[in-house]
Amino acid sequence: MTAPITAAILVIGDEILSGRTKDRNIGTIADYCTAVGIDLREVRIVPDEQDRIVAxxxxxxxxxxxxFTTGGIGPTHDDITADSVAAAFGVSIDVDPRAKAMLLERHKPEDLNEARLRMARIPAGADLIANPVSKAPGFRLGNVFVMAGVPTIMQAMLDAIGPTLETGVRVVSHTIEAGNLPEGTYAGDLSELAKTHPGVSIGSYPSMTQTGFANRIVVRGKDAQALDAARVDVEALVRRLRDGATA
Amino acid sequence: MTAPITAAILVIGDEILSGRTKDRNIGTIADYCTAVGIDLREVRIVPDEQDRIVAxxxxxxxxxxxxFTTGGIGPTHDDITADSVAAAFGVSIDVDPRAKAMLLERHKPEDLNEARLRMARIPAGADLIANPVSKAPGFRLGNVFVMAGVPTIMQAMLDAIGPTLETGVRVVSHTIEAGNLPEGTYAGDLSELAKTHPGVSIGSYPSMTQTGFANRIVVRGKDAQALDAARVDVEALVRRLRDGATA
Structure with missing residues (x-):
């Protein structure tokens, strides 16, 4: 069995912590990771402060x-992600000729002012990540992928780096609708059932609708046969309790 | 000057990291903190694993x-937040008579099975947080508020704890619409301007629309007079560059 491929996300930006901007990138990257068998293990959101980003x-x-990081690679003074990542790695940072050339695809040389050139500041040793939307690139340094915060640009960068990522065995999931069958009614049996399917992760997810709870049980795993066996057992459990509930 | 009131959020749940559920609680709590002058400093999302939650x-x-934590306080085997918080504090955990009484408001005694009683497991020394939606309470232990993951319940719990929180000087923000004026055009001047308004935080936030960038500059601060002065200067900068751009 090979080691799992794992990932973390670091969202950088005061605007997320203030609530002014509602993050959408975490969900996008999480979906991507699940689709290609990368196990997303942690997310953090920190403000635009170099010591916090470095840590x-x-x-x-x-x-x-x-x-994967998102945010803070624009031209304004509060965009300090590239410098912070360079500091985290202990490498120098300067205007990168390749990045400058990308900016010149969008801007006339006389418009490439000091602020815009900030977007070409890339830590030494990094590979660039193309930005088909607005040209200013992201970059990869070691195992860190630095991407934009604007969701459309982040998505384009994720599409660009996707083929370069090592992927794992995809986790497949099945959802069993428990409807308004209360979690408390099936929780005990589900816990016992989970013990008999050690290779499968079984979770119960309540949500509220206008008419009450709408509960879902999700079985997740990498082994199709083990997953199917768990799904069949959960379906039987829900059916049994439903019939019992209406009896 | 009094010390700022700060906060962090810990979102607990495999379903967020897998992308299956898109978190909405971070934005809700962030908005709440901003509204009452609490400075949200960090957010983390971790899986349903005790050692990760404790850490x-x-x-x-x-x-x-x-x-503030959200998630993992239901009746199923994957709900391990209460036990993990007890472990983090090094205190015992058991069925709490007050919490059990709350559950009995919703469930008949004969329906209060072992799984449902899990929701009454509360760490020693904790105060309960009422749950008007489905009764199973959250709790406060020290400075940690443990709340549900279902957004409607989390919101109700946040409303319940709100009056008990120490609040700070509210951060007020003004948004100056820069429209399609490119960030790179104003970034240099904005950086200089920011230096002359040290008590005010000035951020630039690009977003994409169908027709191109729609940029906003946000000035944030606790001192109304300083904030107004910064706003006036930013508005003048945008006006000057717009006039220049159309000249």
Whole structure:
């Protein structure tokens, strides 16, 4: 059995912590990871402060195969992600000729002012991540992928790096609708059932609708046969309790 | 000047990391903190694993006035937040008579099975947080508030604890619409301007629309007079560059 491919996400930005901007990138990256068999293990959101970014980058880039960051790579003074990542790795940072060339695809040379050139500041040793939307690139340094915060640009960068990522065995999931069958009614049996399917992760997810709870049981795993066996057992459990409930 | 009131959020749940569920609680709590002058400093999302929850609770409950957790307090075997928080504090946990009484408001005694009683397991020394939606309470232990993951229940619990929280000087923000004025056009001047308004936080937030960038500059601060001065300067900058751009 090969080691699992794991990942963490670091979202960088005061605007997320203030609530002004509602993050959408975490869900996008989480869906992507699940689709290609990468196990997302942790997410952190930190403010635009270099010491906080450096600490989080160094905490998350060790212990995970990949770290994806979003936010803070624009041209304004509050965009300090590239400098912070360079500091985390202890490498220098300067205007990168390849990145500058990308910016010149969008901007006339006379418009490439000091602020815009900030977007070409790339830590030494990094590979660039193309940005088909607005040209200013992201970059990869070691196992850290630095991407934009604007969701459309982040998505384009994720599409660009996707083929370069090592992927794992995909986790497949089945959802069994328990409807308004209360969690408390099936929790005991489900717990026992989970013990008999050790290779499968079984979770119960309540949600509220206008008419009450709408509960779902999700079985997740990498082994199709083990997963099917768990699904069949959960379906039988729900059916039995439903019939009992209406009896 | 009094010390700022700060907070962190810990979201607990495999379903968020797998992408199956898109978190909505972070944004809700962030908005709440901003509205009452609490400075949200960090967010983490971790899986349903006790050692990971314990480590995150202990990392985040120190250094912040408050820690808010969401998720993992239901009746099923994957709901391990209460036990994990007890372990983080090194206190015992058992069925709490007050919590059991709350559950009995919803469930008949004969329906209060072992699984449902899990929801009455509360760490020693904790105060309960009422749950008007489905009765199973959250709790407060020290500076840690443990709340449900279902957004409607989390919101109700947040409403319940709100009056008990120490609040700070509210951060007020003004948004200046820069429209399609490129960030790179104003970034240099904005950076200089920011230096002349040290008590005010000035951020630039690009977003994409069908027709291109729609940029916003946000000035944030606790001192109304300083904030107004910064707003006036940013508005003048945008006006000057717009006039220049159309000249």
């Amino acid at each position: 989080a980058v160094n905490a998350l880039r060790t212990g995970h195969t990949y770290l | 995150a609770v202990n990392a985040l409950r120190t250094g912040h006035t408050y820690l």
